[in-house]
Amino acid sequence: MNRRSFLMSSIASSTALFGQSSADTIGTGMIGTGNRGAYLLKTVLGLPVARVVAVCDIKPDRLDKAATAAAEHKPKTYTDYRRLLEDKDVEAVYIATPCDLHVEMAIAALQAGKHVYCEKPVGITPESIGRLLEVARNSNKVFVPGQQMRSIERIRQTIEKIQKEGVLGKVIMVKAQRHAADDLDHEGSSADWFFNAKRSGDVIVEMAVHNLDLCNWVIGSRPARAGGFGGALLWKDDPPGRTNMDGYTLSYDYENDVKMSFTQVFFHPNGLPSNGQFVHVYGTEGAVDLNRATFYKRARKAEPVVLVPEIKESNEAHMAAFFEAIRTGKQPPADMKIGAIAALTAIMGREAIYQKRLFTWNEMGVNV
Numbered sequence: 001m002n003r004r005s006f007l008m009s010s011i012a013s014s015t016a017l018f019g020q021s022s023a024d025t026i027g028t029g030m031i032g033t034g035n036r037g038a039y040l041l042k043t044v045l046g047l048p049v050a051r052v053v054a055v056c057d058i059k060p061d062r063l064d065k066a067a068t069a070a071a072e073h074k075p076k077t078y079t080d081y082r083r084l085l086e087d088k089d090v091e092a093v094y095i096a097t098p099c100d101l102h103v104e105m106a107i108a109a110l111q112a113g114k115h116v117y118c119e120k121p122v123g124i125t126p127e128s129i130g131r132l133l134e135v136a137r138n139s140n141k142v143f144v145p146g147q148q149m150r151s152i153e154r155i156r157q158t159i160e161k162i163q164k165e166g167v168l169g170k171v172i173m174v175k176a177q178r179h180a181a182d183d184l185d186h187e188g189s190s191a192d193w194f195f196n197a198k199r200s201g202d203v204i205v206e207m208a209v210h211n212l213d214l215c216n217w218v219i220g221s222r223p224a225r226a227g228g229f230g231g232a233l234l235w236k237d238d239p240p241g242r243t244n245m246d247g248y249t250l251s252y253d254y255e256n257d258v259k260m261s262f263t264q265v266f267f268h269p270n271g272l273p274s275n276g277q278f279v280h281v282y283g284t285e286g287a288v289d290l291n292r293a294t295f296y297k298r299a300r301k302a303e304p305v306v307l308v309p310e311i312k313e314s315n316e317a318h319m320a321a322f323f324e325a326i327r328t329g330k331q332p333p334a335d336m337k338i339g340a341i342a343a344l345t346a347i348m349g350r351e352a353i354y355q356k357r358l359f360t361w362n363e364m365g366v367n368v
């Protein structure tokens with residue numbers, strides 16, 4: 001039986017169960033109820049398909065807050081995620097803990113027979129991502145990484161125009177960035193782990209994984225090698241003990257020969273032009289500003305063309321797609337493979353910077 005038919009048969013049996021018990025909601029457990037976890041919880045509570053049956057956090061104040069937010073669903077509270085995974089009422093889990101815990105928790109959840117929505121990055125080392133991939137491949141459960149940009153409809157349609165309609169001709173190069181005016185809050189909710197690269201995977205893996213995934217998506221390939229430079233350039237030892245970078249520049253050479261240039265900084269003054277985040281896609285016929293869905297033809301006096309008009313996007317789309325995949329077997333917008341390739345792209349860039357040399361995809365030794 002292949003993975004899909006296995007999935008479909010498990011859905012069929014759970015649908016039968018729903019029929020018998022007349023419970024038409026999916027029992028959901030939330031692991032990690034900090035900043036992101038609280039947001040996910042709020043979103044899940046707004047989805048009629050879900051019933052929040054359990055919440056878990058090691059910090060009592062956050063656990064209490066989550067239990068209060070979900071009071072209508074009367075969730076059980078846990079401080080040990082392994083106890084939550086033993087709970088038979090939990091069919092699906094959301095994992096929103098610090099990045100170094102994702103792999104261990106996601107593997108345990110899949111092995112306990114739960115569907116998994118795991119925040120990005122799916123992991124912060126190649127070896128651990130390899131282990132998770134293996135477990136996910138041998139599981140009949142849905143796995144969705146928190147790469148929610150994959151659920152932005154306007155971006156999806158713009159990429160379709162580039163890849164299926166060929167508006168750009170052949171894609172040859174991408175220039176992308178993630179620039180912020182200031183450092184992340186030194187006293188914020190995640191300050192106890194975020195600035196420690198051993199826990200976060202460093203800013204490229206923890207944050208830029210979103211932007212790099214967009215690049216992979218529009219390029220339609222994955223990088224073969226990376227080279228770059230960076231470090232803690234401005235916020236040196238600030239906060240004390242900091243091991244995260246605050247600025248870097250990277251070049252990627254993709255397997256399909258597309259070249260990509262990426263920068264991330266935490267010191268781009270707001271008034272300075274070209275701030276924020278963007279993905280500019282260059283092709284033989286011109287360039288597309290991906291986030292604005294706008295095409296600039298490579299001809300004198302050509303007016304910019306909006307490829308896809310603005311769409312009212314739903315903030316819930318990615319979370320809703322997770323439940324839809326569980327209930328109907330529909331392929332989610334992002335799966336284990338997409339999450340793994342995104343994280344590995346970021347790890348590859350990080351290692352090129354740390355090791356001060358070109359770093360190749362194959363060196364990571366992961367069978368994706």
Ligand SMILES: NC(=O)c1ccc[n+]([C@@H]2O[C@H](COP(=O)([O-])OP(=O)(O)OC[C@H]3O[C@@H](n4cnc5c(N)ncnc54)[C@H](O)[C@@H]3O)[C@@H](O)[C@H]2O)c1
Pocket residue numbers: 031032033034035036037056057058059062079080081096097098099101119120121146147148189190191206
């Ligand atoms: N998809 C997105 O756009 C997005 C946005 C923000 C954060 N994130 C991701 O979400 C995750 C959490 O980030 P955050 O900003 O919410 O951090 P946070 O520190 O605010 O929250 C993490 C929570 O996990 C809890 N926790 C730690 N160890 C635990 C354990 N063993 N068992 C149970 N709970 C435990 C902490 O007490 C804390 O409440 C990170 O992976 C981050 O990268 C994703």
